[in-house]
Amino acid sequence: MGPVELLHMSVFSQSFSPCGRFLAAGNNYGEIAVFSLSAALSPDASEGSQKPILNFTAHDGPVFTLLSTDTHLLSAGNGEISAWSWAELIKKSTKAAWTRKPSYETSLEIPEINAMIINPKDNSLIVGGGDNNIHIMDMETGIFKSVLKGHTDYIHCLCFKEREGEILSGGEDGAVRIWDSRTNRPVHCIEVFRYEECARPQFGKWISCLATDSDWMLCGGGPSLSLWHLRSMSPTSVFPLPGCQREAVFHQDLIMSVGEGPYVSHCLHGGTVKAQIPCTPSSLNTLALNLKNTEHRVMTVGGSSHQIDVFTNFSYRAFSLSF
Amino acid sequence: MHLCVRARMSIKFFQIVQLAYWRMGSITDDEVIRKRLLIDGDGAGDDRRINVLMKSFTKWCHSNFSPEEGFSQYQRMVTSLAQCEFSMGKTLLVYDMNLKEMENYEAIYADIEKSITSAHEKIAECKKEIQRAKRIRKNRQEYDALARVIKQHPDRHETLKQLEALDKELQQLSHIKENVEDKLELRKKQFHVLLTTIQELQQTLENDEKMESDDTQESPMENGD
Numbered sequence: 109m110g111p112v113e114l115l116h117m118s119v120f121s122q123s124f125s126p127c128g129r130f131l132a133a134g135n136n137y138g139e140i141a142v143f144s145l146s147a148a149l150s151p152d153a154s155e156g157s158q159k160p161i162l163n164f165t166a167h168d169g170p171v172f173t174l175l176s177t178d179t180h181l182l183s184a185g186n187g188e189i190s191a192w193s194w195a196e197l198i199k200k201s202t203k204a205a206w207t208r209k210p211s212y213e214t215s216l217e218i219p220e221i222n223a224m225i226i227n228p229k230d231n232s233l234i235v236g237g238g239d240n241n242i243h244i245m246d247m248e249t250g251i252f253k254s255v256l257k258g259h260t261d262y263i264h265c266l267c268f269k270e271r272e273g274e275i276l277s278g279g280e281d282g283a284v285r286i287w288d289s290r291t292n293r294p295v296h297c298i299e300v301f302r303y304e305e306c307a308r309p310q311f312g313k314w315i316s317c318l319a320t321d322s323d324w325m326l327c328g329g330g331p332s333l334s335l336w337h338l339r340s341m342s343p344t345s346v347f348p349l350p351g352c353q354r355e356a357v358f359h360q361d362l363i364m365s366v367g368e369g370p371y372v373s374h375c376l377h378g379g380t381v382k383a384q385i386p387c388t389p390s391s392l393n394t395l396a397l398n399l400k401n402t403e404h405r406v407m408t409v410g411g412s413s414h415q416i417d418v419f420t421n422f423s424y425r426a427f428s429l430s431f
Numbered sequence: 432m433h434l435c436v437r438a439r440m441s442i443k444f445f446q447i448v449q450l451a452y453w454r455m456g457s458i459t460d461d462e463v464i465r466k467r468l469l470i471d472g473d474g475a476g477d478d479r480r481i482n483v484l485m486k487s488f489t490k491w492c493h494s495n496f497s498p499e500e501g502f503s504q505y506q507r508m509v510t511s512l513a514q515c516e517f518s519m520g521k522t523l524l525v526y527d528m529n530l531k532e533m534e535n536y537e538a539i540y541a542d543i544e545k546s547i548t549s550a551h552e553k554i555a556e557c558k559k560e561i562q563r564a565k566r567i568r569k570n571r572q573e574y575d576a577l578a579r580v581i582k583q584h585p586d587r588h589e590t591l592k593q594l595e596a597l598d599k600e601l602q603q604l605s606h607i608k609e610n611v612e613d614k615l616e617l618r619k620k621q622f623h624v625l626l627t628t629i630q631e632l633q634q635t636l637e638n639d640e641k642m643e644s645d646d647t648q649e650s651p652m653e654n655g656d
Binding site: 340342343344345360376 | 562565566568569572573575576577579580
């Protein structure tokens, strides 16, 4: 990988292994790199431990989304979903367990897949992408059992509400749609850009990040990042962050979000931005928290750089892993 | 006298033991040399002093000194003996001190162990507290956010009162409307009665006029006959 390629690399997705000791990251060249967190976090870590233990080309196009189940790593890019066994990846074998494609209506162009989540209740994979529809695949049989239609433009992000079993999807058309996962029918549609306090017409109406915490929902993108109360369907706080946010998560009493701008923003539910922690990439695409493993409890962010910043204490950057 | 003899005997005994070990081969030459140097090196002054004392004692016993010389020799031996005793006393005190120091250190060690475990426990407690405080803060923030939204909507009591006032007004107006309608009906009926009476009167008058004109027509016809 030459220096020019490294310069133009963007990290689009990350996922931690089920044991919490490895991190997989996908970039715009279609490569997936697996890093060993236990080596990088150990007291005698060196330069070499910040390099991937395995780096392979998984897809033709960029790897837009990565997801870890209990045994496999799922990756999706241009229209196809591949699964890799974590045990095999740790042993450095790069053979895919399976590769599947959702049934698209037109076979002319293959739309990209932007987001994937797992519905733990009925063990199904929910996929959203460029064809404006949400496809639901059963993990055991691999059959795509249903399609949720409703969006008028491509889908950026998906989210799942465990308690009610509802799927939330946000897309380029500016609407956040809530679907019931059992009946596969739309329940609500919130057009965020119609609310004056959130709308930022200079950026557009697209929604690129969604996060949910039972009754509350975070959404942002073109409109400002805002916290919504889902029962009353009203925005309660709007966060004064200058750029467009690409990923946001709820963590304990804070909201952490990344987007345009070389920092991670820590915000409180009340609408104040508590801190902005600087990082190396000039703009960030993905944020991941490793909460499964208490020893390696880190936050990693990646974006327009070949380096992935690792935060051991969430308030400052500890070191960077690099492709 | 007993002291010197005992000291010398102990040293000699030790040397014999060393020799025995060396003969048996379980101890090397280096060890022997080292041990010897240590012992002799340590008590260099003392051992020499004891040897000198023994020699001078035997010389003093055997030789014929003049009384002053003998006395001075005796003095010298006594001082030498006193020095040896002093040295021994000092070593014993040092030994006691070392023992007490060891006990002291053991006590301090145990103390520190205890405080380490209590600090660990306190840290765990504090961590739990912080988790609780974070949850509380999150709940407060959510509450505040919702309260802000709710405040934007008007007060329920006010709205209810407004509704009540409007209801009353509505009732009053409909009451008035009823009254007015009733009056209208009444007037209509009265006018109807009046109009029918007028019409009947008109009819009667017309009938009367007709009858009168019939009468006058009949009477000229009777006159002409």
